[in-house]
Amino acid sequence: MPPKKNKKQDASEIPNTSSLKTRRRVVLDFPASQIQTPITYILAKEYDIASNILRAEIAPEETGKLVMEMDGLPDKLDLAIERMKELGIRVTEIARKVTFDMDSCIHCGACISVCLAGALKLDKDYHLEFIEPKCTVCEMCVTSCPVDVVTINI
Amino acid sequence: MIDMNRSYSEINEKIKTGTAKVLTALESKEVIKEKGVKYLLENIDVVVCSAFEMHVNALLYLSFGQTDPLIYFSQAYINDIHAYPVGPTDLVLSCVASSIENHEYGGSHVLEELVKGKDIHLKGFGKHLEVFTNKEFETWFNLKQLNQARLILNQAVTQNNIVAANSGDKDINSYMGTLIGKLENSTYNSSSYLNPLINDPFCKTVGIGTKIWIAGSQGFITGHGTNHNPLQKRNKFGIPLATGTTLSANCDINSMNPKWVRGGYLKSFGPVLYIGIGIPVPVLNEEIAHSLSITDDKIHTTIVDFSIPRRTKPIFGQCSYSELRTSTILINNKPTLSAPLSSMSGAIEIAGLIRNEIQNKTFYLSEPIERINTEIEMKKLDPRLGEAV
Ligand code: SF4
Ligand code: SF4
Numbered sequence: 001m002p003p004k005k006n007k008k009q010d011a012s013e014i015p016n017t018s019s020l021k022t023r024r025r026v027v028l029d030f031p032a033s034q035i036q037t038p039i040t041y042i043l044a045k046e047y048d049i050a051s052n053i054l055r056a057e058i059a060p061e062e063t064g065k066l067v068m069e070m071d072g073l074p075d076k077l078d079l080a081i082e083r084m085k086e087l088g089i090r091v092t093e094i095a096r097k098v099t100f101d102m103d104s105c106i107h108c109g110a111c112i113s114v115c116l117a118g119a120l121k122l123d124k125d126y127h128l129e130f131i132e133p134k135c136t137v138c139e140m141c142v143t144s145c146p147v148d149v150v151t152i153n154i
Numbered sequence: 155m156i157d158m159n160r161s162y163s164e165i166n167e168k169i170k171t172g173t174a175k176v177l178t179a180l181e182s183k184e185v186i187k188e189k190g191v192k193y194l195l196e197n198i199d200v201v202v203c204s205a206f207e208m209h210v211n212a213l214l215y216l217s218f219g220q221t222d223p224l225i226y227f228s229q230a231y232i233n234d235i236h237a238y239p240v241g242p243t244d245l246v247l248s249c250v251a252s253s254i255e256n257h258e259y260g261g262s263h264v265l266e267e268l269v270k271g272k273d274i275h276l277k278g279f280g281k282h283l284e285v286f287t288n289k290e291f292e293t294w295f296n297l298k299q300l301n302q303a304r305l306i307l308n309q310a311v312t313q314n315n316i317v318a319a320n321s322g323d324k325d326i327n328s329y330m331g332t333l334i335g336k337l338e339n340s341t342y343n344s345s346s347y348l349n350p351l352i353n354d355p356f357c358k359t360v361g362i363g364t365k366i367w368i369a370g371s372q373g374f375i376t377g378h379g380t381n382h383n384p385l386q387k388r389n390k391f392g393i394p395l396a397t398g399t400t401l402s403a404n405c406d407i408n409s410m411n412p413k414w415v416r417g418g419y420l421k422s423f424g425p426v427l428y429i430g431i432g433i434p435v436p437v438l439n440e441e442i443a444h445s446l447s448i449t450d451d452k453i454h455t456t457i458v459d460f461s462i463p464r465r466t467k468p469i470f471g472q473c474s475y476s477e478l479r480t481s482t483i484l485i486n487n488k489p490t491l492s493a494p495l496s497s498m499s500g501a502i503e504i505a506g507l508i509r510n511e512i513q514n515k516t517f518y519l520s521e522p523i524e525r526i527n528t529e530i531e532m533k534k535l536d537p538r539l540g541e542a543v
Contacts, residue, residue, distance in 0.1 A: 106206065106416055106428055106497045110331050112481075113341045113493030121481065126498035144332050146208070146418030146426060 020116055022136040023071045025054075026081070029090035030064035037087060039066070047080040048072055067094075074136075096137050100130055101149040111141035111150060158195050159439050162521040165199045169518055176200045176434070176512045178505035179348045179446075186447045195443035200519065202508045203350035204367075204432035206500030207343060208418065210329070211309040211380040212249035212427050214265055214407070217302035218276075218295070219243065226286035230278035233264050239278075242286060249417075249427045260425020263417030265305065268297045269369070269410045303407040309379040310366060310403035310431055313351035314455055315344045316396045317478065317492070319470065319485055322461030327422030331495055333460050337485050343495040346453050346475040348505065350433040351399050353446050355392040359435050361522025366403045367432040367508050369414035372517065373405025375433075377526070384528040391452040392445070395472060399528060403431075414504065428497070430504045434512060436519055450475035457485055465534065 028039070035058070043049040049072035057065040070077055081091050107128050112120040119134035120141065142150045168174035175198045177185060182201040186194050194201075216232075220243055227239035234253040237245040249261040268274060273294045280288045297303055318330035319340040326333045331341045346352060354360050364375040378384075379402035386394035414430030437443050455478075457470040470485045477483050483492045511517035 107499040108206075108208070108428070108497045109494035110341075113339050113491065113495070114332050114334065116334070116338060116491065122494075122498070126502065140332070143421055146420055147416050147428065148419070 025094040027092040028066040032062040047076040114140040202505040204505040205345035207496035213306040214247040215304040225280040225288035258419040262427035266417040311401040313398040317457040339491040345501040357526040363523040365520040370411035371405040383532040
């Protein structure tokens with residue numbers, strides 16, 4: 001469902017969100033040589049990234065696959081992904097976005113209160129407006145909506 | 155003093171003949187801004203005030219028919235939510251009670267589904283009595299199969315509310331939404347300049363017996379409600395600086411419009427109800443016309459620190475709704491995001507619907523039979539151990 005009023009924003013209006021934590025979902029393909037690397041420990045210790053493993057597979061020939069969420073600051077996430085690539089791990093980011101079911105939205109504003117990136121606001125008629133280019137997909141709005149109309153799409 | 159007075163019966167007579175002049179609160183503010191209070195007083199009969207806010211303190215009263223053999227419910231579950239028996243086949247269901255299967259599903263969602271005409275599950279157990287021998291009963295029912303279905307809103311209308319913020323380090327999930335630590339955000343929950351009790355701050359027109367529109371159903375104000383605190387400190391425009399007067403009301407569920415009844419859930423708080431309400435305020439005299447001229451810059455509220463879970467919480471001072479609605483307020487000199495929790499677009503739409511109903515002669519005003527008590531002090535509950543005295 002497309003948001004009701006999603007005006008085009010030019011890049012100059014996008015605020016600096018580098019100081020806000022964000023979440024990225026990645027698929028990591030480990031070569032056999034890297035299967036022992038304590039990757040979540042390195043992420044936490046060196047990049048201040050909290051990881052949440054969603055799926056783990058170890059193939060018979062001892063390559064591995066991890067699907068996980070990484071929560072951290074945007075530049076730290078970039079550095080961490082760089083580091084993993086250097087180690088020979090293939091990193092594939094899964095694109096995600098939040099979707100607002102505007103037909104069921106009651107325009108209460110609860111989601112606006114947790115959107116520190118400034119991607120949500122009320123227009124002059126007090127209708128919710130989603131400024132998608134500003135969205136960091138932090139997912140805060142998903143659980144804040146009292147009538148459950150915000151979903152996360154992968 | 156302009157010698158201009160209207161009575162309820164004169165206004166109802168005008169509604170009957172289709173000559174009543176009715177505005178929504180939003181329209182009335184524009185008219186006052188352009189043409190002044192005097193114009194409103196002389197030309198307008200009714201101003202419709204409304205709100206689409208979050209509610210707790212709400213109860214469904216459901217009267218079922220008798221079963222065969224007869225049952226006197228001792229325990230009952232409606233869509234897996236515990237309902238309380240009040241007599242053989244009457245049940246009350248709290249809108250904030252949760253399902254035993256899913257704590258995010260509550261009585262408010264049952265109300266929403268009832269109004270939509272959906273099937274609702276009932277399972278009950280009977281007392282072991284001589285006349286009432288049915289021990290166990292299970293069925294599906296919908297709104298049409300009930301003898302009576304009423305909604306009791308014990309805080310149907312609220313005059314103002316606080317602003318919540320959090321100076322602590324950790325985020326707090328509260329009835330005022332998610333409050334991010336270190337004063338990152340703040341929330342407020344009032345339809346402010348559209349709200350009936352902001353437009354009639356001393357209950358000069360709204361009283362016991364006043365007709366109230368509740369999600370499309372016509373109900374009545376029954377008295378003051380939960381959290382009623384009329385002695386709350388007020389600003390110079392008569393507006394309390396936190397919750398002041400509240401009103402209770404009840405109505406039939408049958409004629410409700412599902413658009414204005416929504417079950418909700420707040421993390422770390424439980425089920426809540428969003429329900430649209432509206433009260434037409436009659437422009438009886440100059441004093442009322444003046445109180446109807448209130449705007450957001452004249453409505454102030456108190457910013458409260460939720461980081462301390464005590465009855466008396468630290469406050470950060472006051473701000474106006476004009477400031478709140480800019481999306482940023484200053485708390486301890488820090489710019490803090492401010493966001494509403496109640497739907498202004500919903501309130502505006504509701505006022506328009508009620509205005510149309512009045513113009514279509516399907517909604518008349520009722521004169522209160524008694525005034526709301528605005529002198530009572532709000533009580534506290536303190537522990538006391540030992541014997542009764
Ligand atoms: S919290 Fe949900 S219902 Fe409220 S404005 Fe946001 S998306 Fe709409
Ligand atoms: S996910 Fe939601 S809260 Fe987070 S930035 Fe995007 S819109 Fe804002």
